[in-house]
Amino acid sequence: MGKLTRRARAKADYLGFIGAREWPLAASGLGVALGVVTILPSAVGVGLSVVALALGMATFTRDLRLLRRRWAGFEFTTIAAPFPTADLPPPAYPDAAYLAVPARGTALVSAAIDRALWQERHTVDVAEEPYRLPPSLKATAPHVLPLRARGRLLFNGPIVGMRGDPLPAAGARPAPIRLHRARFFDAVCSNELAALRITRTDTGEEYDLRKAELTDTAGALRELSGSTLADLVGVSTVAFTTDGKLVTVRQSPLNSVSGLLLAPSGSGSLEPRDLRTPDGSPRRFLHTAVRAGMERELCEESGLTPGDVRETKLVGFARWMERGAKPEFFGLTELAVDSTEVARRRPVSGERLYSAGLALFDVDLSAIGAALAGGVPLSEALPQRLWEDGSLPLLLALRAAAAWQAARV
Template identity: 40%
Template sequence: MRCARGTVVTSRSIDRSLDRPVVLAEQPYVLPPDLAAIQPEVLALDRSGPGAPSFNGLNAGLSEDLDPAGGEIRLQPVRYFDTMASTYLAGEQWRTGTPAGVSADITHHLFTADGRLVPLSKNDLSNQIGVSTVALTSDGWMLLLHQGMGSRSSPGLVAPSGSGSLEPKDIIGTTRLSEAVSTGMERELREELGLLTPAMRKIPMETTVLGFARWLDKGGKPEFYGTTRINAAMSDLDLRIHESELDYVGRHEPISPADVARLLAGERFGALGLGAPSVPLEMCLGLIVSR
């Protein structure tokens, strides 16, 4: 599927089988030798850029492809710096200080010689899981945000209400993939909308995982998309940008019920004149409309 700002690979049969058992492995992801060799240079270049050095947070990676027939799926802990030196190098060749040749190129990790995606279990990349959800309030408002310029994914674009990475803590206490993913979606949503005060944390939410894709522009990384119902009216929400999100959230963008109705009727987001949508936002809206 081609979006305005990227391309993803989808599967309707997989989307119908997301409620399956999940287990988190103890053994963390380890970079293959060719990528481990260039990781210090990758991180050094990142630190020399306009943003602050990235935090080496602990995320969750997908260790194997989702079988449309269902069955247990295995996740593994992944460090963010390992994703920077693997999945996020998609489309780039890393050269040594001399013009002699390429020292690392993830293309062979990602595609076979005939252009097929290498299975997640065999590509040796971090396969860090992305989660995105679009929130609707009880009185029909949709809450979106403009991605900050410090964000590695989709800077400056209009993004879902919550969009980030699944973390091991989202999986603790769960036995189903859909439950773990929806927990991660709601955590990202609360962080990016600033619903973190005691009063806001009491507001119940209901999240539905709608679909799955692999985002080719991001090294074929696995992505889950959903929608969240916030059981409160727009006027009852205390939206704010938390200090920890200043680099990643430019501003919030509430969408009126009238414009939400246009989107749910299938009108393209660009028609609202609010900016260009990110790939995760396009995917979430498309899946909501198709339900």
Template identity: 60%
Template sequence: MRKLLRRARSKADHTWFLAVREWPVLVSALGVLLGAITILPSAVGVVISVIALLLGTATFVRDLRNLRKRWSSHEFSLIAAPFPHEQIPPPAAYPEAGYSYLPNRGTALLSDEIDRALRERTFAVRVADEPYRLPPVLRATAPHVLPIRARGRLLFNGPVVGLRTDPLPGDGETELQLHKARFFDFQCSNELCAMRITNRETGEDFDPRRRLLTDASGRARTLAASVLSDVVGISTLAITTDGRLLLVSQSDRNTASPLLLAPSGSGSLEPRDLVDSDGKARRTLTDVVRTGMERELCEETGLHPDTIASTELTGFARWMERGAKPEFFGVTELSVSSEEIRGTGPRGAERLYSSDVTVLEIDLEALGTELAAGTAVLDAPSLPPMIRDVGSLPLLLAIRAAARHRTA
């Protein structure tokens, strides 16, 4: 019964999202329905109602044809190739930034200077008064993009939080702007960058990676210059008192890293992470992101909040294949051993996307030493083979950030 309810909710979210953007068709359909209902058993009423019904039907058929024609001349296809990081330089504002391409996982934009700033600076946060709205070019493609993204998956249009300011190094306190959005906005903006749109009549291609992720100089756009929802990804590594790392296996329904190992807690920042238990706004990026990480950790592992001793931010990246979305990483120290948490598992709706919890031994200090010597994370001898084989991009990036932080 619970699965049926979740499927019904996913379908309702999908239908409502499309209906809001194609309301003229619904109005035409309503006209047809009212015309049929108002046919009365009187000569005048019948004539008027039949005329209204015919006009409504003609309008409805025209709108359906226009809707079908709008997309029949375009072909949407998924891009299998990785982000062209060799052709698109990082943003000029990112100090000493570079790309890290991990085969079969993805491409990340990294900056050790930004990671250091996250640990040493205070970033205040402010939530924009207006929620994120899809710009016209993305709003036009949304009714076709969403069904492709949702095919074979359960997607819910839940509330999420995006980032509109880059956490750059500097002096003093800096204010970052967040904005509220919906998950389908993310699917129709950032996730659109994994697709290519081709006009069948002209052969013209619309490559979102080039059109939406680069500026006039050909460099990758900063978050401040982006028109996408840029939903904030959050991932943390939970370490037990006996030094074991908790990992979560993703199910085949997960949209980002199906059937791969994920961090102990991994997901998206949500509006509830912006306020404390008294409803007061959290004022710093560290507090907001740490709250989201610990929430995801408890949801995906089944741990109680009382088992969390502390959480520290360790790094930042942008996942290029997913529209260069921002990702924050952290490490959570637990107050329990690996034996005490045996048998834990995902809670509630997380069971759809996470299957079980794995405990693994890892030497972050040794890994950090290898990374500092210039070894790539996938080539590092200290990286456990299981993580090398089936670790997701967020997991590998979180481990890299944690290892470098340990030896900084």
């Protein structure tokens, strides 16, 4: 898909989402248009059409004023302060801890969950009904989307959300993970509100999603099983060439989350197509679905093909707090091509708006894993360039991959 086509699609998705929620205004506008085009060449017809046009104009003007009043009734403030982890204890995850990276974000991590993902095989259960925004979030959606879309290209594409936590098994087998189908704008109007403070201008009442939706009755972070948000599943993998080079993607300014930062080799959201095998059969296990999403994103963003991929291992999990504590999975991919071949590749046409090219680095995962196991902070264990320029998913993926690699030694 070319750049112009993707820009047109982004605008169409945006107008369609807004129009579906402001249809009375659109109907009034249509009435005005019909009043203009149906003026008949007779005195009676002209008179009736003029009356209809006047009524339509009056209704349209009223609806437009009401719309502007409603949209002007909210003030939006970006929450720039670090996520208040001291005010929101982790849920009952084993070995749970918050990892804060300056200027990038905060993640909830669990070494025990990561280790369990190396071995266990969670099955998936896909809900028949798609996700729907709850009434409180649906009411704010028309106000939030224009703010989040400003200066960005956002597409209302299909995504997969998550209603379960990949906890280590209490018995012989881990519990199934509940998944649901959603659209990207559902996530923009739910999870992404965690970075905004919304204030009603008439009453001064504030809405803070972190308190309203992320906090359970005990005052801790909600588990995914009790969430009301879209909770789109993030999938990221770090790929290494046959000559040991780490492949990263330089994000363009148009990227809505990690613009101008170094991203993982493949990074994005799990999609419904990842839940099925190439022959159309449903995937039974979380691991296979997540790996399929990782490798799809890798090929789209790097220009590699499925034949260039030897193997992808699921190595970690986290929740990204600034994005409504959404789930993130991390992988480690072994490629079948060297760095010279990778450097020749270009992302697929639709990804060129977001990618400014590839960057390759020498990275010793075993050394990083040993340093982390010895208590060295992530900021000191990683190469300086990656720590300074890496996006949060890249840093978390390297952390998980290094821990997995160190455990094998």
